[in-house]
Amino acid sequence: MQIISTQYGELVPQHTSDDLRKREILPVEFHGSGGVKSVPLENQTxxxxxxxxxxxxxxxxxENxxxxxxxxxxxxxxxxWSQDDEAGLARPVTLTTPIGLVRAKVLSVSFYDNRSLRSLTLWPGETLSVPTPAGPVEARxxxxxxPEGKVRSLEPAKPVTVPTRAGEMTAYDPDAVGVNGDANSLVFDEDGKVCQVITTLTKLTVVxxxxxxxCHIPETRESLCSEAEQEVVxxxxxxxxxxxxxxxxxxxxxxxxxxxxxVFFAEPHLPQLANPFVALHCSV
Incomplete structure (x- = not known):
């Protein structure tokens, strides 16, 4: 064990393991410049x-x-040790963010190198109401x-219709993976306009x-749940x-x-209506 000195105080790296949660001792990593890159901690600090x-x-x-x-x-x-076991240890944290005071269970919190808040990654099942230039959106x-504190992107908790340069589009990604909240399905530019949408429910027509x-529409693929079904990409x-x-x-x-x-036109696209009697088990 060697104590690591940082701008945030002295940190004690992990130096023991157990049979359940921490089955191995993770190393301290350093940048090429010699500065500390990551520290797994012995105890929650x-x-x-x-x-x-x-x-x-x-x-x-x-690096700074x-x-x-x-x-x-x-x-x-x-x-x-399952995700449910780990989730049982999660506790809400209260954070001061660009959208106000937030209290939620978070997988991680990320910052820019100027110390401003970059992103929040929520635990599965957690949602957060986010005021955006397109109106309030429930995020998962x-x-x-x-870096200036404006909403850059979010992952809608349910399909949400937003204005774009091609007309109204429905943002929602049923395949979104919650690794981190840095990049999401609904993205805004510096002027607050929608600059990216991931969708399964919109058709884009180009003249x-x-x-x-x-016409550009979401494609389909063989379902991960059943070879007899198709799901939307x-x-x-x-x-x-x-x-x-x-x-x-x-x-x-x-x-x-x-x-x-x-010329670009967006309009609703409901692929499940092509076969309304078959439910899409893996996606929307």
Whole structure:
């Protein structure tokens, strides 16, 4: 055991293990410059941050020594210790955020290297009401902020219709994975306009300069639950100042169309209505 000195006080790295939650001793990691990169802690330790005091079992740092991410819990999931077991130890934390005072169970809290809050990652089942430029939205998984404190992105807890440069689109990703809340399905630009939507419930029609039209819709794939069923693959639509990009295949490069000369129309797309008697068990 060697105590690690940081801008946030002295931290005691993990140096023992147990048979359930911590089945191995994790190493302290360092940046190439020699500064500490991450420290798994022997005991949950309260860390004072600009967002408030946060209990930590794992802390990572930027190269300048400021906190990158705090994990209140850091148990190892296994056949002996489940996510439900770990969730039983989670306690709500109260944080000062750009959207006001928040009290929620968090998987992690991330900061920029200037100490401003970057993102909150919520425990599965937790939701948070977020005021956005498109109105209040109930978020799951996480919400991220710009360094200036504006809402950058969030993961809608249920399908939500938002205004875009192509008209109203429904943001929701049934396949969203709650690894962290840094990047999400509904994204806003610096002006507060929607600049990216991940959707299974919107069709995008493009009118090309020569007058012909093409419709982009979410594709389908064989369901992970049953070979006899199909499920919808979320489609990503991104708006920039000069172009609109559409991605219907996560393994392929997106189609990029210049805004000049093209016209874009969004409208509802309900793929499950093609076969209304078969429920989609794995997605929406």
């Amino acid at each position: 309260m860390i004072a941050t600009p967002a408030g005091d946060i209990p930590a079992e794992l802390v990572s740092f930027h 020594g400021t906190i990158n991410r705090i994990f209140p819990l850091n148990g190892k999931l296994s056949g002996y 998984i996480g919400v991220s902020f710009t 090309h300069p020569d007058g012909h039209t093409h 979320p489609m990503t639509v991104t708006f920039t100042r000069d172009a609109v990009s559409v991605s219907t295949d996560p393994d392929a490069a997106p189609l990029v169309l210049p805004r000049e000369g093209h």
